[in-house]
Amino acid sequence: MNAPARMVAAGKLLLLGVLALLALAPSEAGVFRWIDSAGHTHYSDRPQPGAQELKLNKLAAPYYYVQRVYDGDTLLLKGDIRVRLLGIDTPEIEGRYRLEQAGGSSARDWLRQRIEGQKVRLEFDQERHDHYQRLLAHVFTVGGEHLNLLLVEEGLAVVSIFPPNFKYGTQLARAQDRAEADRRGLWSMPDYVPQPILAIPREGYQRGWRRYQGTPVAIRSSRKYARLVFSKQVEVRIPQAQLDLFGKLERYLEKQLEVRGWVSRRKENYSILVRHPSGLKLLF
Structure with a gap:
């Protein structure tokens, strides 16, 4: 191969590298180029000392064919790719070892009608x-509808944000506020009416996402968690991270608080893990 041909081939390889970076990098990420001391050109999705950020047009996002909707927040795409919708949670549907939770079939059926057998963008x-x-x-x-957001808007899903995945968190929380105010979907279902949090040790608890109300009386901290204490047996755990x-957690003390999440039990003690402020609501 002569020198000009080698230069063309090298240029093609560099271009392919840039395209690969764009495909793999998060949508907010840039692509950076720099030349080392030997005169070789490099590309990365992470900034380097002296690197230049390239102003490249975004590539058209690929679309994926939806083979099956398992439930309201889980899909199967062509190629045996399973997808979990970010930022939300829908009630469980009936399975081999579990009973259906209220609203589970409604969320699944709504999503099936929207996208099963259709193409979607991720x-x-x-x-x-x-x-x-x-x-x-x-x-x-394909038309640009954000399905995670629409499920929350319709009251078919609740917000469930797991850091560090905060994208669209504000929009999801606002959509949930609207759905709750309008009593859409699960916000009008008896299964999700708030229960007294102090009644959990006496009356037990149901599996799945629930709403509880009570007044935290103390704050405790450990290396891993900060805790809003409701009683000797009931607390809310917030990861220190x-x-x-x-x-300031003190703003929750001695005030009526609604806690949203999943109860876990350890011996005779009960706790709800809350990773994001959307899981706590001050009641006025």
């Missing part, structure tokens, strides 16, 4: 996969 956040190796994504129709999102 947007990713900081984490690409969960511990089940499902892709984590915000899902959009996310504590800055909540501001």
Whole structure:
């Protein structure tokens, strides 16, 4: 291969590298170029000393064919790709070892009618996969409808934000406020009416997402968690890593508070893990 041909081939390889970076990088990320001391050109999705950020037009996002909607927040795409919708949670449908939760079929059927057998576009956040190796994504129709957001708007899903995945968090929280105010979907269902949080040790608890109300009386901290204490047996755990999102916890003390999430039990003690302020609501 002569010198001009080698230069053309090298240029093509560099271009392919840039395209690959754009495809793999988060939508907000840039592509940076720099030349090393030997005169070789490099590209990266991370800034380097002396690197130049390239102003490239975004590539058209790929679309994926939806083979199956498992439930309101889980899809199967062509190629055996499982996707979990980011930022939301829908009630469970009936399975081999579980009973259906109220609203589970409604969320699944709504999503099936929208996208099963259709194409969708995916947007990713900081984490690409969960511990089940499902892709984590915000899902959009070909027409641009944000399905995660619409499920919340319709009262078919609740907001469930897992840091560091904050994309669209503000929009999702506002959509949930609207759905709750209008009593749409699960916000009007008896299963999700708030229960007294102090009644949990006496009356037990139901699995799945629930709403509880009570008054925290103390704050305790450990290396891993800050805790809003409601009684000797009941508390809300907030990871220290996310504590800055909540501001001063003292503002919750001695006030009526609604806690939204999943109850866990350890011996005779009960707790609700809250990772994001959308899981707590001051009642006035």
